[in-house]
Amino acid sequence: MNSNCMARFMRKICPILAVLFLGALLVGCGGKAGFPKLRGPYLGQALPGAEPALFAPGVVSTGFYERDLAVTPDGAEIFYGLVFGGHVTIMHTRLVNGAWTEPEIAPFARDLSCYYFEPALSSDGNRLYFLCTRAPAGQEPKPGWAYQNIWAVDRSADGSWGDPYLIGPPVSTDDEEYFPSVTRDGTIYFTRQMQGQEEGNIYRARLVDGAYAEPEMLPPAVNGTGSVFNACIAPDESFLVACVTGRDDSVTKGLPHYYVYFRNPDDTWREGINLGEKINFPGAQALSPSISSDGKYFFFATTKAEDLDASAPGALTARGIREYYGKAGNGLADIYWIDVAVILSLKK
Numbered sequence: 194m195n196s197n198c199m200a201r202f203m204r205k206i207c208p209i210l211a212v213l214f215l216g217a218l219l220v221g222c223g224g225k226a227g228f229p230k231l232r233g234p235y236l237g238q239a240l241p242g243a244e245p246a247l248f249a250p251g252v253v254s255t256g257f258y259e260r261d262l263a264v265t266p267d268g269a270e271i272f273y274g275l276v277f278g279g280h281v282t283i284m285h286t287r288l289v290n291g292a293w294t295e296p297e298i299a300p301f302a303r304d305l306s307c308y309y310f311e312p313a314l315s316s317d318g319n320r321l322y323f324l325c326t327r328a329p330a331g332q333e334p335k336p337g338w339a340y341q342n343i344w345a346v347d348r349s350a351d352g353s354w355g356d357p358y359l360i361g362p363p364v365s366t367d368d369e370e371y372f373p374s375v376t377r378d379g380t381i382y383f384t385r386q387m388q389g390q391e392e393g394n395i396y397r398a399r400l401v402d403g404a405y406a407e408p409e410m411l412p413p414a415v416n417g418t419g420s421v422f423n424a425c426i427a428p429d430e431s432f433l434v435a436c437v438t439g440r441d442d443s444v445t446k447g448l449p450h451y452y453v454y455f456r457n458p459d460d461t462w463r464e465g466i467n468l469g470e471k472i473n474f475p476g477a478q479a480l481s482p483s484i485s486s487d488g489k490y491f492f493f494a495t496t497k498a499e500d501l502d503a504s505a506p507g508a509l510t511a512r513g514i515r516e517y518y519g520k521a522g523n524g525l526a527d528i529y530w531i532d533v534a535v536i537l538s539l540k541k
Contacts, residue, residue, distance in 0.1 A: 228295035234268045236286070236293050241490065245472060245531040247521055248492065253284075253296065254521040254528050260494030261311045262528050265318035266486040272299060272312040272321065273528065274481070281308035283323060301346045301357045308338065313373045316428065316486065319348040322360070322373040322381070329359055341369040343383060363407045364398050372481070374425040381405065382426045382433065392420045395435060414462040415454050421465075422449075425482045431456055434482040434491070434536065435465070442467050449479040451493060455540050466539050472531065480526055484533060491533045498524035 229252075231237040236249045247254050248262065253273055261274035261283075270287040273296075285299035302309035308326040315322075325344040328334040342365040346357045359365055360381075369386040371393075376382075379400030385408070386393035394416045398408040410416060415424075415433065424435035433456065436449040443450050450473040452465035472493060473479060480494040499522035507513040521527040 231293040232291055235264070236271065240532075241530050242532050243535055245493075245529045248528040248530045250521050256518060256520045256523050256525065258525045259284075259528055260481040260526045262483055262492045262494075262530075263312040263314050263321070264485055265314055266316065267318060270318075271296075272314075274310045274312070276526075280305050281310055283309045283312050299354070301354050306334070306336075311372045311423075311481065313375055313425075313483070314486065315375055315379070316377040318486075321346050321354070322375060323357075324371040324373070325357065325359075327357075327359075329365075341371045341386075343370050343373050343381075360405075364405050369393070372423045372425075374483070376426055376430045377428045378430075380426075380430065382424060383408075384422045384424065385410075386422075393422050395421055395424045395433070397426075412462055414464050418465065421452075423479075423481050425484055427484055428486055428488050432536070432540075433462075434468075434484070434493075436479040436482070437465060440465075440467070444470055444473045445476050448477070451479045451482060453536050453539060468536065468539070471535065472529075489533055490530050491536055492528055492530045494526045494528050496524055496526055497529075498522060 231252065236252055238249055239246070253259060253262070253271075258276035259273055263272045264270070268288075270285065273284050275282055275284045282305065283299045283302045284296045286294050286296040299309070304327070309323055311324040313322045314320070322343055322345045324341060326338060326340045327344070328340055329342065332340070343360045344357045345360050347355050349355050364370060364381065364383065368388055370383050371386075372384045374382045380397055381400070382395060382397045384393040385396045395411045396408040397411065398405040415421060415435070419437040419439040421435050421437050424433050426433050433454045435452055435454065437452045438447070438449045440450070440452075444467070451468040453468060454465050455463045457463065467473065474495055474497040477495045477497040480496070483492045484490070485492070501514075501517050502508055505513070508517070517523060
């Protein structure tokens, strides 16, 4: 997460979120009680094809600010980021007896004095990496985005999640490190933003004998054009998708867009390719990309807004307005997904 952008965003959006939360409660009072029975992979959602689809509308994409989706390799657990009020946290849902549980704050992310964001899973699904603003040992706790480091939590023998811990040097340092993404061989990609700088760069650290080697900044083919941040790596490390601002080929000037960078067999990288209006919706911001562990689906968060249909019966009433702002497509972040073949087709 780019700290400067997020700080400005939080100051503007928190009052709005508070109003939306109240509106959602009021709308919900007249709705059906209880969480729906959802069965099957990916919360029982129809799998996407060549066109992007909203992921789990009304369950994950609800009208609040949601992004950063991660799914365990066995498909039995889903994590995603949620902003509500002044809180930033990670939500969790899992398959129990063939049905998905109602999403709730992940057990390791319930200290609401800290921010938790950007979950990413290891290839075996037994370790979850994430951004956390908890003060490192020996440091004075501070509010907001004062500390941005990569933390992790491991799965216990009984399947539950343990206590979070800081991924120390050389990955987490006194600079800001965020948005982890992990390959099948354990290599971790992340954004590092040096102290005093407003922009970051994409780094990676190889896992060697169980420990991370010194991180290396990706070459200019990735980091050299525009401001590049929040990047996810394909499980086989064949390509990377990042959020980028400041490029001449943007769909909407001034907003971050999704770009793909293909990695060659000799470990060189190709220049970034704009993913186009199919994914970079006009007027919407790219926020966070991720790829399913099997490499089949691309998830992305965006601020796409649907127009309010003023001609619909009741649309201009207080209730109609609450209903509009209480569901996905209201201009806050929602999560979409699409077949990854759409991205791979650009390699040609």
